[in-house]
Amino acid sequence: LRLPEDPMSRITLSRFLIEEQRKGGSLPPQLRLLIETVGRACKAISYSVNKGALAGVLGEAGTGNIQGEAQKKLDVIANDYLLDANEWGGSLAAMASEEMELPYHIPGEYPKGDYLLLFDPLDGSSNIDVNISVGTIFSVLRCPEGTEHASEESFLQPGTRQVAAGYTVYGPQTMLVLTWGAGVHGFTLDRETGSFVLTHRDMRVPERTGEFAINMSNWRHWEPPVKRYVEEMLAGSTGPRGRDFNMRWVASMVAEVHRIITRGGIFMYPRDAREPEKKGKLRLMYEGNPMAFIIEQAGGMATNGRERIMAIQPEALHERVAVFLGSKEEVEIVTRYHQDA
Ligand code: P6P
DSSP states (O other), X not given: OOOOSSGGGSOBHHHHHHHHHHTTSSOOHHHHHHHHHHXXXXXXXXXXXXXXXXXXXXXXXXXEOTTSOEEEHHHHHHHHHHHHHHSSSSOEEEEEETTOSSOEEOOTTSOOOSEEEEEEEEXXXXXXXXXXXXXXXXXXXXXXXXXXSXXXXXXXXXXXXXXXXXXXXXXXXXXXXXXXXXOEEEEXXXXXXXXXXXXXXXXXXXXXXXXXXXXGGGGGGSOHHHHHHHHHHHHGGGSTTOSXXXXXXXXXXXXXXXXXXXXXXXXXXOOOTTSTTSSOSEEIIIIIHHHHHHHHHTTXXXXXXXXXXXXXXXXSTTOEEOEEEEOHHHHHHHHHHHHHO
């Protein structure tokens, strides 16, 4: 996208959303306001993440979360920013977070709305103290008709019911990438004006790729179809694929997905024989589903190895899922290997 020289004539997130809403498509006012408010919270998170040690926000918070993980100070700060920014706006019936066991209900003094917001406030937070990109992931569902008091069950909807999803990657640039079912659009934070500026309209995942992302140290715990697929990647031009592949692993899903939506690739986090009762490491509701929505809207594919991630009927708020997402050609192959096994 060629940007106008004059910063004030560039399209900001607010302007883009208002113009989309005016088209009368899939962006009603309450949802538009919700997306803008999440964007505002991500700006605050970006400023805290970028200060790091200067603001004394690195290191452990000394608390644990429902996942049994030690929380980083910035995990808690990011979670609080998202709750504080979104509780008063009138768009939400409740919120759910990776960092909180139970849903967060809108305090009585504020009006409730039609939507449910789910988020992983700071994904990849193990990378914070070593200054590697991290991100925020969010997903929006409609609150089921006639719900008086949103419960965990209100959230348990398949990913196909999402009305919007997005992530903000806190990297060399802070970028907000969004979909509401009408393609995927990327906005770069302009720190001078404090606005997210439209820089990547209609992002598309290249169908073909030469790059895969997986944590190879887990090799011995993978199921046979995953080993077969990765072995062929490693064999490259000497094997059945007939061409060489490159590997990346940032250990920050938002950074991997952003790379893939920008230049192609396949991201894999298979289920692991060490924890057969778990369906994978990543969380379905606020990692798998939002990223799957974004990737599919950009022309890519996202499965758990056997079925479309967004078709899965969730049974629990913090349910795990295996993830294979990215360039369609590759996700089709690894999914076929699972189905053939
Ligand atoms: P591993 C971060 O903790 C995360 O949830 C994802 O962002 C990332 O892709 C994955 O886990 C990294 O897992 O096992 O390589 O540390």
